[in-house]
Amino acid sequence: MKRSVVGFLKIALPLALGVWLVFNTYNDLNDQQRIELFAAIREANWWWLGASIVLGWFSHMSRAWRWRYLLEPLGYRVGFWNSYNAVMTGYFMNMLIPRAGEVSRGVTLYGSEGVPFEKGFGSILAERAVDMLMLLGIAAVTLALQWDNIDLLQERITTYRAGQTPGEPSFLATWGLWMALFVLLIGAVGVYVVWSRPTLRARVMDGVRGFFAGVRSVFQTKDKLPFLFHTFLIWTLYVAMFWVGFFALPSTAAVPMSGIMAGFIAGSIGIILVQGGIGVYPAFVGLIVTIYMPVITGGGPIRPDALAMGWLLWAAQTVMLIGLGGVSLLLVSRSRKTSAA
Numbered sequence: 001m002k003r004s005v006v007g008f009l010k011i012a013l014p015l016a017l018g019v020w021l022v023f024n025t026y027n028d029l030n031d032q033q034r035i036e037l038f039a040a041i042r043e044a045n046w047w048w049l050g051a052s053i054v055l056g057w058f059s060h061m062s063r064a065w066r067w068r069y070l071l072e073p074l075g076y077r078v079g080f081w082n083s084y085n086a087v088m089t090g091y092f093m094n095m096l097i098p099r100a101g102e103v104s105r106g107v108t109l110y111g112s113e114g115v116p117f118e119k120g121f122g123s124i125l126a127e128r129a130v131d132m133l134m135l136l137g138i139a140a141v142t143l144a145l146q147w148d149n150i151d152l153l154q155e156r157i158t159t160y161r162a163g164q165t166p167g168e169p170s171f172l173a174t175w176g177l178w179m180a181l182f183v184l185l186i187g188a189v190g191v192y193v194v195w196s197r198p199t200l201r202a203r204v205m206d207g208v209r210g211f212f213a214g215v216r217s218v219f220q221t222k223d224k225l226p227f228l229f230h231t232f233l234i235w236t237l238y239v240a241m242f243w244v245g246f247f248a249l250p251s252t253a254a255v256p257m258s259g260i261m262a263g264f265i266a267g268s269i270g271i272i273l274v275q276g277g278i279g280v281y282p283a284f285v286g287l288i289v290t291i292y293m294p295v296i297t298g299g300g301p302i303r304p305d306a307l308a309m310g311w312l313l314w315a316a317q318t319v320m321l322i323g324l325g326g327v328s329l330l331l332v333s334r335s336r337k338t339s340a341a
Contacts (some may be wrong), residue, residue, distance in 0.1 A: 042310035044248045049316045052245040056317055057324065059237035063087055065128075066230035069117060069223045070123040082112040085328040092325025095276055095318065102128075108332055134235045135268060142261040239264055245313045251293065251305045261293030267310070276318070282310030 064084035071078050090105030106121040242264045246252045255263075266288040270280035286307035293303055 001253050016286055017047075030317065037304035037308050040249055040251075041312065044308070044312055046248070048248040049245055049312060052241040052248075052313065053320045055237050055241035055244060056320055059234050059241065060084075060087055060091070062230045062237065066227060066234065067123065067127065069227040069230075070127060071120070072222070074115075074119050076098045076115045076119075078109065078113045078115065082109065085332050086112065088321075089332055090325075091321045092329050094334075095322055095325070098310060108216035112332065112335065115165050130231060131234075134231060135265075138235065138239070142265050145258040145261055167295045177250045180267070221226065241317070242267070242313065245316065246309060248312060249305055249309055251303075252289065252309045255289055255292050259289055263289045263310075264294070267313070281314045282307060285310030 041277060061084060064087045065080060067083050067087065068078050068080065071083075086105045086108040089108045090101035091099075093104040094101030102124050105124060106115075106117045109115045109120045110117050174283040176200050238263070243257075243260050246255055246260060262286045266284040267277065270284040271277040272281040283302070286302040286309070289309065290301065290303045293306060
């Protein structure tokens with residue numbers, strides 16, 4: 001019973017937060033701004049968004065190739081396409097069930113290559129640790145790019161506060177409160193469930209041991225330079241797919257690189273907080289990118305075209321993950337049926 005309740009909350013609460021943000025950001029727009037939002041979406045240049053999708057696909061192929069370098073020190077030489085299909089299946093499952101991607105990725109590789117789940121899953125967690133370091137590095141570079149924009153940031157904050165009704169809580173303050181409560185609730189429930197169930201606690205400890213085995217594989221791989229190359233390539237492609245998408249709208253094409261990088265970090269945080277980034281990703285991107293664009297008539301924390309860009313980028317990548325991930329899932333399923341026959 002407890003497990004089913006926790007499973008429901010892990011799915012329902014992130015979705016509820018995303019839906020709330022969709023409603024809240026849309027509700028903050030006046031009638032004219034809503035017209036501008038849908039006009040921007042209709043007038044978008046989908047060739048640029050298509051280029052963004054291709055760059056995103058290349059990053060996932062690079063991730064599949066890099067994963068093989070972590071598995072080799074564990075004693076497994078994995079085929080590229082099996083690695084790729086496992087990666088894309090994981091992304092697809094993440095769109096359906098929050099945080100299920102890593103598990104399904106490990107299960108898929110076990111079915112196709114016989115890699116024990118705990119070792120495959122541990123290598124995935126080690127990979128995530130490396131990616132977190134890369135994200136922090138990009139965040140540091142982004143912060144360094146903002147020194148010349150401090151006056152601009154202060155000016156926009158002052159302008160926004162001046163347009164608020166006295167005593168009215170700001171968008172950021174309201175969202176921050178709910179986000180803090182959400183994180184605390186999930187954390188408390190998760191800790192209680194894990195440590196109150198010996199079987200589940202043992203599984204968590206197996207995962208921890210697998211994680212450290214994966215971390216050791218990073219240092220033990222004989223292909224350190226190729227591993228680092230693909231790590232930098234993955235994140236370069238991530239930034240590139242985000243940047244290229246901004247050319248889809250004339251108004252966002254003029255956003256400076258400092259704004260692009262700030263929007264990228266904001267979107268990444270949104271995806272970390274809510275699986276799939278539904279509602280959160282467009283809101284975060286629109287909110288941050290608005291700061292680097294001319295002030296709009298009528299005020300508001302988010303420009304309609306900046307919000308539209310957030311939605312376009314999110315939709316393009318989501319469609320790609322569902323489409324290509326669905327194909328990989330189908331190929332994996334057919335392969336299993338063939339092997340069983």
